Amino acid sequence: MCSMDTLTPKRRAILAFIRERIAEHNQPPSLADIATRFGFASRSVARKHVSALCESGYIDVTPNQARGIRLVAAVRRPELLELPVLGRVAAGAPIGPDLDIHEHLQIDPSLFRRTPDYLLMVRGDSMIGDGILDGDLVGIRQQGEAQDGQIVVARLDGEVTIKRLQRSASGYRLMPRNPAYAPIEVGADRELVIEGVFCGLVRRD
8 A cells, every 4th residue: 555645635635535425424425426525527537536546555446336435444564473593393303402592583473373482493304294394484382281183392302303292002102294204102211391382384485
C-alpha cells in the first residue's frame, strides 16, 4: 500500500468520503455520489480517482456494481521474534554439544506451531521424512518432558540429537525418519535428557 502522503489532496478527500459513507450508512458511495459530492462534471472523472485509489491499494472495486467499492484493511506486520541460534543439533548420529550463541535472528512467529525459545542448526539427514533437512534451523521450546511421538531435541549420554521420541517396554527409542538410520535404543543404562520439543523450522536460501 502506498503512503497516504503520496495521494493528492483530492484523492485523500475522496478516500475520507468513502470511509465516512461506509461508517455512517454501512455501504460505500456510488460513482454518482462521488461526482456530486466533489462537483465533477461526470462519473468518468470520479471513476478515474477511484481507479487510482484501487491501484494504490486503499480500496477494492467489484466491476459492474453500482456500489462495488470496498475498503482494504491494512495488513499489520506481525511482531517478530528475536531468537538465538544455539549451535547445531544432529539429525543422524548424536554429536557433542555446541550450544554457544552464534547469532540472533528476527523470525515471523507464524512459522511455528508454538513459540520457540531458541533455534538449532540441523546437521544430517535422518529426519527428512518429517521435512527437516540438513542446514535447516529448527525452533525448539525448552522443556524437560515430551509426549510419545513428539519430535524432540534430546541429550543422550551428553551428546545432542533431534529425533521422534517413542516409548518402549525397556525405556525409550529415539526414532529417525529416514530408513537409512536405525532407531537409537535408550535403556536404563543410558542417560537421556529431553532438552526441548520441536516447534517448526526456518529454511534459509
